Amino acid sequence: MQTNTRTKPEFIFERANDHIPSRECNYVIRNLCNRKEVGMLVAPSNVGKTAVAVALGAHVVQGKPVLSMNTKRGAVLHICGEGGDGVKDRVYALLRDVEDAEDYLVMKSRLNLGDPDHVPELIEQLKKHLPRCETAISLIIIDTFIHAIVDLNENLSNEMSIATSGAQTIAEELDAHVLLVHHTGRDEDKGGRGSSAIRTNVDSEFTIKKNEDTGACVVNTTKQRNMAGDLRFSYELEKVKLCTDEEGVDRFTVKATIVEGSLSTDDVAPAKFSPLQAAAWTALKGIQAEGKTGAMTSQILNAMPPGLHPKGANTNAKGTTLRGALTKLEKAGKLNGVKNGSGNYFWSLT
The missing domain is CATH 3.40.50.300 (P-loop containing nucleotide triphosphate hydrolases)
Structure with a gap:
């Protein structure tokens, strides 16, 4: 037994x-x-x-x-x-x-x-x-x-x-x-x-x-x-x-x-957005944290870490690519874009 x-x-x-x-x-x-x-x-x-x-x-x-x-x-x-x-x-x-x-x-x-x-x-x-x-x-x-x-x-x-x-x-x-x-x-x-x-x-x-x-x-x-x-x-x-x-x-x-300067621990764009969209959103958030109401596309580009800039032969080409990313963020309800008389956009967070 x-x-x-x-x-x-x-x-x-x-x-x-x-x-x-x-x-x-x-x-x-x-x-x-x-x-x-x-x-x-x-x-x-x-x-x-x-x-x-x-x-x-x-x-x-x-x-x-x-x-x-x-x-x-x-x-x-x-x-x-x-x-x-x-x-x-x-x-x-x-x-x-x-x-x-x-x-x-x-x-x-x-x-x-x-x-x-x-x-x-x-x-x-x-x-x-x-x-x-x-x-x-x-x-x-x-x-x-x-x-x-x-x-x-x-x-x-x-x-x-x-x-x-x-x-x-x-x-x-x-x-x-x-x-x-x-x-x-x-x-x-x-x-x-x-x-x-x-x-x-x-x-x-x-x-x-x-x-x-x-x-x-x-x-x-x-x-x-x-x-x-x-x-x-x-x-x-x-x-x-x-x-x-x-x-x-x-x-x-x-x-x-x-990439130096790429670390973010703030409220950031959701992971489903592309890295370029997230970098642009984070840069705009930083600009508005300084008391500004928003920024032009070129200002957002300048605020982004160089390593996260879109590809392009010159600043205008980079700005065009960045504007496309910002437009997608606008459609997703993350920010607002207002076109001025010169055809440039002023962006602000929603």
């Missing part, structure tokens, strides 16, 4: 009034990524999501602020489901001339978040490796999430809960932030592909939209469980020469550069 040796669960009840909030800073990137949390970077193909993930990692490994957001310097692990050498090329392009940035680690072995042995084995082996680094681990990038679920079905909520639980275990056991790089579905406006349980189970979500007029991409905060969720910033992609190969042909990679 078998004896039931199952351990009874123990439930602990604590008085909330006895709690003293911690004054310790637990961010990896302030207002963006916290330790012991899981975030998700969602984007369509060909907008440089790996490149911007590498750019964020490069800031963390140096302890360099992301715009005005402080970072806690620490080691970075980039887990590559594909293209590990390509990731190393991007890291090299950003950090080759930087001192004290050796702790950007790349793992080319595929992680399986659905395998009960993989997660604890990764944690154990990384803990053994970390004494070789100058700093503790701060950021773990899983690129891409789909490659890390292997045989799990991305459309089944129970299986995606297993995968995100594995990511959460890594974050908690290593006191780090885990950032999942994820693809959008067929309809970009509906967010990441797969079960809604993926988004539900992560602590933060950031979506990327590309402005075809300027070439700039905007990272929008679309979920924050424990921080304000109104942050956005832009980055640009740049083709960078790596070397000349043995046959005399130049080799290139792509690096992402975060």
Whole structure:
């Protein structure tokens, strides 16, 4: 006869009034990524999501602020489901001339978040490796999430809960932030592909939209469980020469550069608007915050960060493109445009 040796669960009840909030800073990137949390970077193909993930990692490994957001310097692990050498090329392009940035680690072995042995084995082996680094681990990038679920079905909520639980275990056991790089579905406006349980189970979500007029991409905060969720910033992609190969042909990679002056934490245009529309709306909001009733198209253009200007051969061409973006905002009810006798428009927020 078998004896039931199952351990009874123990439930602990604590008085909330006895709690003293911690004054310790637990961010990896302030207002963006916290330790012991899981975030998700969602984007369509060909907008440089790996490149911007590498750019964020490069800031963390140096302890360099992301715009005005402080970072806690620490080691970075980039887990590559594909293209590990390509990731190393991007890291090299950003950090080759930087001192004290050796702790950007790349793992080319595929992680399986659905395998009960993989997660604890990764944690154990990384803990053994970390004494070789100058700093503790701060950021773990899983690129891409789909490659890390292997045989799990991305459309089944129970299986995606297993995968995100594995990511959460890594974050908690290593006191780090885990950032999942994820693809959008067929309809970009509906967010990441797969079960809604993926988004539900992560602590933060950031979506990327590309402005075809300027070439700039905007990272929008679309979920924050424990921080304000109104942050956005832009980055640009740049083709960078790596070397000349043995046959005399130049080799290139792509690096992402975060645009100075693009950070916004104010009430901003909804993420469904293009980066150019959002930049124009934010610039106009700043002008009116100074006590002005509105601005002409050219004044809004001058108030925008140069990196977010529309493409154009000259100022007139840029102004024409910007006016088109402002007109769409007017149709969406976000601002008013009044045409004067000279054919120019004066814009104001609604």
